[in-house]
Amino acid sequence: MKKLSISSKIYMALILIFLYAPIFVLIFFSFNEANSTSVFTHFSLKWYGELFRDTNTIKALKNTLVLAISSSVIATILGTAAAVGINAMRSKPLKTTVLTTTNIPMMNPDIVTGVSMMLLFVLVGKLVGIKGVLGFQTLLIAHITFNLPYVILSVLPRFKQMDNNLAEAAQDLGCTPAQSFFRVVLPSIMPGVLTGFIMSFTLSLDDFVISYFVSGPEFQTLPIRIYSMTKKRVTPDIYALSTIIFVSILVLLILINISQRKGENKIKTNNFTKEME
Amino acid sequence: MKKKASLSSKLISSPYIVWMIIFIVFPLLVVAYYSFTDMSGNFTLNNFNNLSRYAPIFTRSIWFGLVATLISLVISYPLAYIISQIPISKQKTIVLLVMLPMWMNFLLRTYSWMLLLEDTGIINNFLVKMGFSRLKLINTEAAVILGMVYNYLPYMILPLYSVMSKMDKSVIEAARDLGGNTTTVISKVVFPLSLPGVISGITMVFVPSVSTFYISQKLGGGKFPLIGDVIEMKFLVSYNYNVGATLSLVLMVLILICLFFMNKFADSEQGGIII
Numbered sequence: 001m002k003k004l005s006i007s008s009k010i011y012m013a014l015i016l017i018f019l020y021a022p023i024f025v026l027i028f029f030s031f032n033e034a035n036s037t038s039v040f041t042h043f044s045l046k047w048y049g050e051l052f053r054d055t056n057t058i059k060a061l062k063n064t065l066v067l068a069i070s071s072s073v074i075a076t077i078l079g080t081a082a083a084v085g086i087n088a089m090r091s092k093p094l095k096t097t098v099l100t101t102t103n104i105p106m107m108n109p110d111i112v113t114g115v116s117m118m119l120l121f122v123l124v125g126k127l128v129g130i131k132g133v134l135g136f137q138t139l140l141i142a143h144i145t146f147n148l149p150y151v152i153l154s155v156l157p158r159f160k161q162m163d164n165n166l167a168e169a170a171q172d173l174g175c176t177p178a179q180s181f182f183r184v185v186l187p188s189i190m191p192g193v194l195t196g197f198i199m200s201f202t203l204s205l206d207d208f209v210i211s212y213f214v215s216g217p218e219f220q221t222l223p224i225r226i227y228s229m230t231k232k233r234v235t236p237d238i239y240a241l242s243t244i245i246f247v248s249i250l251v252l253l254i255l256i257n258i259s260q261r262k263g264e265n266k267i268k269t270n271n272f273t274k275e276m277e
Numbered sequence: 278m279k280k281k282a283s284l285s286s287k288l289i290s291s292p293y294i295v296w297m298i299i300f301i302v303f304p305l306l307v308v309a310y311y312s313f314t315d316m317s318g319n320f321t322l323n324n325f326n327n328l329s330r331y332a333p334i335f336t337r338s339i340w341f342g343l344v345a346t347l348i349s350l351v352i353s354y355p356l357a358y359i360i361s362q363i364p365i366s367k368q369k370t371i372v373l374l375v376m377l378p379m380w381m382n383f384l385l386r387t388y389s390w391m392l393l394l395e396d397t398g399i400i401n402n403f404l405v406k407m408g409f410s411r412l413k414l415i416n417t418e419a420a421v422i423l424g425m426v427y428n429y430l431p432y433m434i435l436p437l438y439s440v441m442s443k444m445d446k447s448v449i450e451a452a453r454d455l456g457g458n459t460t461t462v463i464s465k466v467v468f469p470l471s472l473p474g475v476i477s478g479i480t481m482v483f484v485p486s487v488s489t490f491y492i493s494q495k496l497g498g499g500k501f502p503l504i505g506d507v508i509e510m511k512f513l514v515s516y517n518y519n520v521g522a523t524l525s526l527v528l529m530v531l532i533l534i535c536l537f538f539m540n541k542f543a544d545s546e547q548g549g550i551i552i
Binding site for chain 2: 004008011012015016018019020021022023025026029037038078079081082083084085086087088089098101102104105106107108109110111112113115116117118119120122123141142144145148152177202205206208209212213222223226227230234238242245246249250253257261
């Protein structure tokens with residue numbers, strides 16, 4: 001690997017500044033005494049205190065986490081299973097049909113997905129005769145639906161990289177199909193599964209457009225709450241909240257990164273010792 | 278033995294297939310149903326006959342989306358290439374840094390740009406302090422496009438990077454050894470090999486840009502309503518589900534057509550390479 005030129009480094013730095021500038025603005029003003037985003041009076045933690053007194057925001061935060069975790073876990077399991085099945089499909093037309101349909105929520109604008117699910121729920125609600133169908137269940141269904149393609153499409157390519165003979169070899173050597181799946185196939189597609197899970201979790205946490213259409217008044221997620229707040233002028237306690245979210249995700253990512261690196265080093269040294277033998 | 282295994286692997290995807298039919302295919306049929314009916318549920322084509330009044334908004338949405346996508350591609354391509362050239366351990370860190378802003382709420386990120394671009398916002402205050410005059414930044418077309426580029430840039434960088442990092446480095450080296458200069462190597466080797474990443478990057482930026490409805494409200498000040506704004510209004514302000522469904526259907530079809538042509542283009546490019 002050659003060393004990066006100075007211009008490459010500057011270019012990378014500029015883009016990172018562009019990506020982070022608005023975030024740092026929010027973090028900076030979350031510590032501002034005054035309720036202003038043009039003048040920084042002096043350092044204060046008062047908006048963090050305000051935030052924890054705002055029960056609606058705290059409740060929305062809890063709702064968002066519950067929704068993100070449940071939808072991404074379900075989508076990862078369902079999606080990984082689907083990817084295994086799709087990979088094993090011998091019939092070309094069936095495979096193409098399933099993959100094309102899977103692509104629809106990704107290709108489709110979020111707003112269309114949101115609108116289409118809302119209309120489905122409203123129509124079913126009308127037929128069954130329930131008023132106010134929109135709530136946690138509809139949000140969960142919608143989130144699982146838009147997460148699924150991301151899981152499937154990040155798992156599927158892993159099969160191409162995997163040697164298909166391995167699974168067969170494991171079975172020839174006496175593994176049951178289930179054993180060969182959990183011991184051979186799953187470990188080799190695991191990076192894809194993890195990527196899919198992380199993507200789902202992120203998308204779910206951050207989703208506003210689809211949630212906006214399929215949520216009801218009782219179950220508000222954080223993005224929906226933020227939306228209703230940014231219609232007026234936002235008070236800095238929202239900046240405080242975004243700072244907390246940002247910092248906790250940063251910490252989480254650093255931890256994941258460290259543990260992954262440790263795992264990789266282990267594998268590297270293992271391989272190395274094997275080669276030495 | 279093999280047949281048996283593939284049968285159980287086939288069955289494993291059936292819960293998903295059922296889910297897909299109910300929650301992906303069926304909702305689209307419901308959208309079609311609403312767009313061909315009136316408020317009381319009778320068949321009508323009026324929703325489509327009145328579409329021409331939304332034509333300027335559709336045109337603007339597609340235009341803004343195209344510009345934002347092109348800018349994102351131009352910015353991201355060199356970056357993805359640079360990232361793919363650095364040591365693997367550092368690559369991961371940079372990719373995480375690129376992804377991290379996506380965890381920050383999209384609405385807040387956009388709102389923050391409003392704070393930056395306002396007439397008495399951070400950038401303008403800075404300009405005044407430096408002795409320059411204020412610039413009109415917010416409520417312009419440029420601000421809306423900036424919001425799109427900013428919000429969807431990671432979606433362009435990541436697929437490009439993922440293709441480039443998997444690229445066989447020896448192919449690039451071979452091209453260099455055979456006398457290709459940097460421009461030739463990039464245009465004849467790197468770019469064609471990265472095309473799948475380019476296509477998915479374009480898709481992932483273009484689609485949300487065309488259909489966005491928050492960015493234009495906040496950064497365009499309502500002066501440049503996009504098709505997403507109109508759809509949102511139909512559904513959640515004026516409760517006209519039928520017209521809203523029609524606009525959604527048209528938006529969907531327009532985007533599918535765009536994507537279809539793009540994939541065609543990509544296929545023919547790849548065909549050219551084989552020849």
